[in-house]
Amino acid sequence: MPYPKIELHVHFEATVRPRTLLAIARRNRFALPADTVEGLLRLYEFRDFDHFIDLWIATTPALQCAADFREVVVAYAAEAARAGCVYIEGIFSPSEPAQRGVAWDEVFEGYCDGAAEAREEHGVEVRLTPDITRGFSLDLAIKTAEMSVAYRDRGVVGLGLGGRENLYPAEDYADAFAVARAGGLGSVPHAGELAGPESIRGALDALHADRLRHGIRAVEDPALAAELAERGIVCDVTPISNLRTGIVVSLDEHPLREMIAAGIPCSISTDDPALFDTDLNRDCAAAEGLGLQPRTMYRSALSGVLCDDMTRQRLSAIGEANEWATA
Numbered sequence: 001m002p003y004p005k006i007e008l009h010v011h012f013e014a015t016v017r018p019r020t021l022l023a024i025a026r027r028n029r030f031a032l033p034a035d036t037v038e039g040l041l042r043l044y045e046f047r048d049f050d051h052f053i054d055l056w057i058a059t060t061p062a063l064q065c066a067a068d069f070r071e072v073v074v075a076y077a078a079e080a081a082r083a084g085c086v087y088i089e090g091i092f093s094p095s096e097p098a099q100r101g102v103a104w105d106e107v108f109e110g111y112c113d114g115a116a117e118a119r120e121e122h123g124v125e126v127r128l129t130p131d132i133t134r135g136f137s138l139d140l141a142i143k144t145a146e147m148s149v150a151y152r153d154r155g156v157v158g159l160g161l162g163g164r165e166n167l168y169p170a171e172d173y174a175d176a177f178a179v180a181r182a183g184g185l186g187s188v189p190h191a192g193e194l195a196g197p198e199s200i201r202g203a204l205d206a207l208h209a210d211r212l213r214h215g216i217r218a219v220e221d222p223a224l225a226a227e228l229a230e231r232g233i234v235c236d237v238t239p240i241s242n243l244r245t246g247i248v249v250s251l252d253e254h255p256l257r258e259m260i261a262a263g264i265p266c267s268i269s270t271d272d273p274a275l276f277d278t279d280l281n282r283d284c285a286a287a288e289g290l291g292l293q294p295r296t297m298y299r300s301a302l303s304g305v306l307c308d309d310m311t312r313q314r315l316s317a318i319g320e321a322n323e324w325a326t327a
Contacts, residue, residue: 002084003294004318005280006301007269008188009213009236011091011131011162012069012111013060014272015076021274024071025062033058044275049194049245053164055275060093061100066110073114077124079273083280087125087315089188089306090115091160093133094147095140104147112154125315127157127307129188132173134163141176149183157306158186160213161203166194170202177207186210186306192235193247197221204233211236211304216247219258229263234304239286240278241271256290266292267301295324 016024018040025032033055034040040059046052063069073090080088094107108130115126130148132141148156159180161173170189177187191203193214200218203209212218215235218225228235237256242248248255259266268287270278287297298319305312 002082002281003324004298004322005080005083005085005284006087006267006298006305006315007080007085007280008089008211008234008267008301008304009091009238009269009271010076010088011093011272012072012076013063013092014056014275015079016063016072017274020072020075021059021062024068028062028064028068030062030064032062041277044277046244046276047246049247052245052272052275059275060096063097064100064102066106066113069107069110070114070117073111073126074117074121077114077118077122077126080280081122081124085124085280086318087127087305087307087311088118089127089129089157091129091131091162093131093162095133095136095144098140098143099136104143108147108151108154108156112151112156115155125307125311126155127305128155129158129160129186129306130156131160131162131190132176134161134165134168134173138172138175141173142179145176145179145183148180148185152184156185158188158210161189161207162213163190164194165190165199170199171206174206181208188213188306190214192217193242197224200224200228209233210306214238214242215264216242216255216259218264219255219262222262225259225262225264229265232265232303234265234267234300235259236269236304237266237287238269238271238283239290240283241276244276244278251286251289254286254290256287256292260291265300265303266297267304268292268297295319295322
């Protein structure tokens with residue numbers, strides 16, 4: 001029996017396994033860059049982060065309607081449940097299908113319906129944290145924030161910021177995050193992956209980050225790392241993703257060990273499991289190999305969740321009831 005897990009950093013568009021992606025693309029008459037499972041798997045042999053972005057752009061437009069968005073949430077909840085996951089804060093990038101002509105409400109309705117169905121079918125609590133896409137217009141960033149607030153009662157709990165962090169600083173999106181905060185949403189930007197401590201500082205100061213997605217380059221600035229530890233800012237670490245995109249050369253060289261030593265609370269997630277040939281068990285095993293104990297990763301994740309108090313209490317009870325010593 002796998003030990004219980006909480007996943008706080010996973011992009012639903014990149015959870016779709018090749019066979020399912022091919023089926024969705026065929027029914028939507030969308031041409032993928034390969035038309036077999038084997039062909040897609042060959043494409044997923046990443047060279048660097050830019051290669052990942054190129055493949056994201058080539059594959060995610062296969063998702064075109066509410067039924068597609070609902071399906072991928074439910075399918076991933078089933079996969080995550082098999083790994084022992086009890087709670088997910090999932091990411092989707094609504095401005096991307098909106099730019100292709102899909103109605104904003106159809107995007108949000110699809111993902112929110114999927115979250116509700118995931119709970120009913122698989123017992124996994126799913127909350128949603130839509131991403132602003134770096135490089136899109138600031139008007140689209142504001143629209144993403146406004147739509148996220150509008151769907152707060154359907155399970156949207158936070159606003160994220162993804163994309164090429166090294167080209168588009170967090171400060172550019174302060175106005176959108178102000179809209180989200182005013183609407184009661186948390187702030188969960190990507191920072192400290194492609195760019196260093198200055199990006200993390202921008203996420204903290206300009207976006208008032210409640211949690212950091214990645215944050216691994218905080219170790220380059222000991223004072224910043226100490227601040228994250230003191231403030232209890234959870235970093236959602238994705239070891240195998242960092243390896244696949246070349247952010248780290250090897251798992252043994254991953255900064256997670258230094259983050260643990262600095263006292264930074266770290267949750268563990270998959271990021272883009274279908275594209276990176278990983279799953280939650282494999283990422284958690286990688287984290288264990290770097291010195292993070294399962295009970296600690298669960299507690300750290302629990303301290304960073306954005307859900308309501310009742311759900312938080314239920315997650316806490318699951319953690320307390322588990323026999324961690326024999327996990």
